[in-house]
Amino acid sequence: MEPVNRMKIEFSSLAANVSFARVAAGAFASQLDFTLNDIEELKVAVSEAVTNSIIHGYQNDPAKIIELSAEIRCETLVLAVEDRGLGIDNIENALQPAYSTDPERMGLGFAFMQSFSDSLDVQSLPGKGTRVIMTRACRKEATPQQGH
Numbered sequence: 001m002e003p004v005n006r007m008k009i010e011f012s013s014l015a016a017n018v019s020f021a022r023v024a025a026g027a028f029a030s031q032l033d034f035t036l037n038d039i040e041e042l043k044v045a046v047s048e049a050v051t052n053s054i055i056h057g058y059q060n061d062p063a064k065i066i067e068l069s070a071e072i073r074c075e076t077l078v079l080a081v082e083d084r085g086l087g088i089d090n091i092e093n094a095l096q097p098a099y100s101t102d103p104e105r106m107g108l109g110f111a112f113m114q115s116f117s118d119s120l121d122v123q124s125l126p127g128k129g130t131r132v133i134m135t136r137a138c139r140k141e142a143t144p145q146q147g148h
Helices: 016-029 036-057 109-115
Strands: 005-012 065-073 076-083 119-125 129-137
Touching (some): 005 016, 016 036, 016 065, 016 076, 036 065, 036 076, 036 109, 036 129, 109 119
Antiparallel strands (some): 005 065, 065 076, 076 129, 119 129
16 A cells, blocks of 8 residues: 655644645645646645635734645645634535635635645634645546557
8 A cells, every 4th residue: 555645734823824735735746746736836826725724814914824735635735724713604605716705805715726636625623623625636648559
């Protein structure tokens, strides 16, 4: 059985740490045979999840902590972003494209996360926080047949 590789980091709920989370997730994902485009998409998905935690979960309170964890198992990457903020009252509404509780936001964060992941699982309890889990399998490129 293939060993599981894991990492977990915590960082302050600051906009400056969105790029840090992107780089950390991209570096971890690069252990698999993802294309550069795959890694860029994963970095966008992580950026959106972290930004949601900062803006919606913590209402821009820099004293709060966000956790990014990742796991590689059987050529599949699982990324999770978790906060202990306000939580989401209605996950079904929140997952709708263009839905946002902030009129200044476009409401496309979850749409990006869904399109750049094989699966997206949003777990949230109002007043307790939100955990966003994104899974993406590494797709091996078919190698051309020699001599044909």
